[in-house]
Amino acid sequence: MTKKPITKNIDHFFRGAFSVDIVLITFHNQSLKLLLQKKKDLPIKEEWGLPGNLIDPNEDTNSAIDNLLLSLIGRNDIYKKQLRTFSELNRHPLGRIITFAYYGLIAFEEVKHINSPDLKWIPIKNPPSLSLDHNHILKEVFKRFQKGLLRHPNVFHLLPQKFILSDIISIYEQSFNQKMDLPNFRKLILKSGLVEPLGENNKGDKSFGRPAELFRYVKSEDKRKLKDKINFRFYA
Amino acid sequence: MTKKPITKNIDHFFRGAFSVDIVLITFHNQSLKLLLQKKKDLPIKEEWGLPGNLIDPNEDTNSAIDNLLLSLIGRNDIYKKQLRTFSELNRHPLGRIITFAYYGLIAFEEVKHINSPDLKWIPIKNPPSLSLDHNHILKEVFKRFQKGLLRHPNVFHLLPQKFILSDIISIYEQSFNQKMDLPNFRKLILKSGLVEPLGENNKGDKSFGRPAELFRYVKSEDKRKLKDKINFRFYA
């Protein structure tokens, strides 16, 4: 059998570049926050955008995102997930640049020092208009963030080691812009076996109202997904 | 303000190519089937693989998948969805080729004529070993197919206009490799309002047992997702 020439396919190769962009989310002061970077070294007007970086031709996306995180927040051992690719032909003025969008979650404690003129935590509600197609990317990624909250115990990545139950509720209420019934929510969370009371309370930390018990997250032996343990009735 | 040179970024541009690959699924004879193509014009040994095509540099993925479907089954107006991108550095012997994986669903009626030495419907259980990383792609895409079945009324894309309820059950049982309780399943489906009895039965079509009622799919005015109407208790 004679091998066919493969030059037919070669026509389809062309010059392109890849980047990783991250939607990094944290929770502070009853409010979800997003890390934004001021973009100025691109041939576009100075604007805020999602932190990102171009990928080296022989680098894979995982090491690219690790390097990006290291340069942004000084660590890369946080919860992160690759979502979809944005590949529209004219999304970038420099040429065909395909971006891999990630999202990451981190407790505010770990990143509260980050606050410079070019890198800021911005409330995720009503973010400023972003550069390129980053508004679009943010919107899509936020939807995936929501889904993640419903299916996996991702809230805990946004909380400190010791947390109170109403912070969990607050994150869900904010993420879905919907009020929840606190008594019933407590029962669900407690029954799920995902949290364990520590026998301490947060008396010192707050101004009024009854002090709240502190809890910690327990990784469950139980392999069912969050949605099978806790039935959130406000699927987005 | 002086504009910075942008040459710094140009280093990251390199030669690459894109392709679309499709996992096309149908249902026939109580069995889920997958469309596979014999690969021979690649510098790899003759093997079965997912149907796919390289993308023209100025073509977007949607038109690429439409053209692919047209050449495979003669039409492109079927249910299809873009899933993730496979971009590992050495996934293809011809160079850095990034593939956009799609899946599509179609009723067997529409594609029963397809059967040539190079293009066949193969039972999705125990498929042959596929070329390149197509085993991996298939596995990932199949998971998404499963999720789609739980969240959206996708079964109906696999069924003819007139169908019987036990075909729906059969597709779910096969997809999740799990036996379901027929009486309870009927109640769920009927209550969902997704199907409507036609007042006909399938007496002619079968060998024994009581003839089954024929139903048709009714697009629901109700915007809730399938999972909120029907709670499948075998989440994968």
Add this chain to the structure above:
DNA sequence: TTAACTTAGTGTACAAGTTACACTTAATTT
């Protein structure tokens, strides 16, 4: 110092959904 307020946490009764399985019906096969 005490009444009002604020947030945390418990209890409960009712409604709704899930599950298991017995039973009936309508056909074919032997």
Add this chain to the structure above:
DNA sequence: AAATTAAGTGTAACTTGTACACTAAGTTAA
């Protein structure tokens, strides 16, 4: 005509979800 097969109905026991009233423990303000 009895056995077999598959479709379809009914229901009782159980599990979950929902809506709130109520109790508890602190702070604020008169």
